[in-house]
Amino acid sequence: MAERPVTSDLSVDESLILHSVGWEPLELVCGSGVYSIPQGTWTWAVGEITAATYAVRAAVAGAARRLEAECRGVGGAGVVGVEVTIGVERHSVNAMLVGTAITGGARRSGDPFVSDLSGQDFALLHRAGWEPCGLAFGASYVYVPRRGAGTAVRQSGQNVELQNYTRAMYSARESAMERMQSDAIAKRATGVVAVKVAEGPVEFAGHAIGFLAWGTSVRPGPGGHNYMRPGVVLPMDDAVVTFDAAHLR
């Protein structure tokens, strides 16, 4: 049977470094998840926007499921360098994951892993005796809290902390991260590495803010942690620092 041609979005560095630790790219794979956001979701209220939070989390989980299925279909052990794109519209959420399925190494049994680590980071993780368990994701959408008329009047003209804002945003950030960690625990991971946090107001609903957190969940491999003593590099190409007598004047 003819060998299946390889397609990959890895850089040359990534391909070589994966090759050096016994992994090879197989196929460019993608996963998509689309969920609905019910009408009335963005109407101003108090607390978390649960429907939006649910839709975003479900869309990413759906996309990851499809990505894993594609990876399994080409005989891959996992997907690395996954690029996460999340588009939130007024009535729908679209999550797209694109990465390269790889095979080789000490091939694990079970479901393929999904990781947004680069080829270099994956190789280093692998050498250190750890293995990725999947993409851990958390989200939280909240309404920007309103102040009462009396509070607004009291706070006007003063540079004071807006405690209701602080509380709401603090709690939303924590919720997103807590969900990400719960997701990692569900994947039997012991931690999450390379966490990315994205946050900001929703484009079409200025009174709503979204917080997203994701990273690669990891656990030690069967051999446990492999301590890698870092080497010391002393570059010889430092810029020459010249003494300028003008500084003494």
Place this chain on the structure above:
Amino acid sequence: MPPESAGRLESGTFSSGLTIPDFAACLHMGMRPVALVQGYCVMSWGWFGTGGLYARYQGSGLSTYRCPHGYYAMGPDHRTWGQNTEQTWATQAWATGFNTAYHRMVEEAAEAGAHGVIGVVDTSRHLLEGGIREFHMYGTAVVVEGRQPPAQIWTCYLAGERLAKLMEAGFFPVSVSASMASVLVQAVCATEMLLHGSWDTYGMVNTTDEITQVADAEMQACRMARDRVRSTLGGDRLHGASIEAGWKEVGAGLMQRDCVLRGSRVRHVSDPGPIEPPRPVVVLRG
């Protein structure tokens, strides 16, 4: 080629689209830039087949979707049936535009006596309210010093250090490779409802349901673009692939998902030899 191209290519001076580091890396690899070469093609963009107004929605059916409401489906506007269709006219027109621009760029490179074209950039955009689409491709034509011209001019999206690394890794560029897939979504009632954030009162369409028809369209477009590129690779591999995708509303309940996959087709010519596994280092820098 327009007469101006011939004049430019014979002027005796070289032109290049490379950055200074890429230019330096190119010289270091023994490649001499000879000219910035380009190809251009403007296409009329639309359905021009026979079969009336609805012919543009015909094509290769990919998946169908049934209304879940059965006897509850009321009214003539209820979308009892939905389909994802490949828009073969768009795919074919895109391939024609891309390939024509590509061949014109290669023709200019041949005119300049080049062996290959590096740092290729291709763009495609609508002109004049979308009825016309232009394809533009350009890159730096190079001559490999001390080598005979190859039987076929090779092309590559990479240039400079990245190209040098690719070649040191034992690969040689063959050609840029790209494909476009377009999927038309004719939404079934459930898809239409969910995309508008609504639901039914029968419990058959709930807001917590996945919009599978749309997710399927995204997957279908990506897979078709990838499989089409893969079918052209032979024993080679596609390196540095990138996906460009987007949605377009084309009518009530009609959406179009376009996906363009591009990358450099490369051939494995030698083994890079053993590569040391990565080692963590601490850099002592003042």
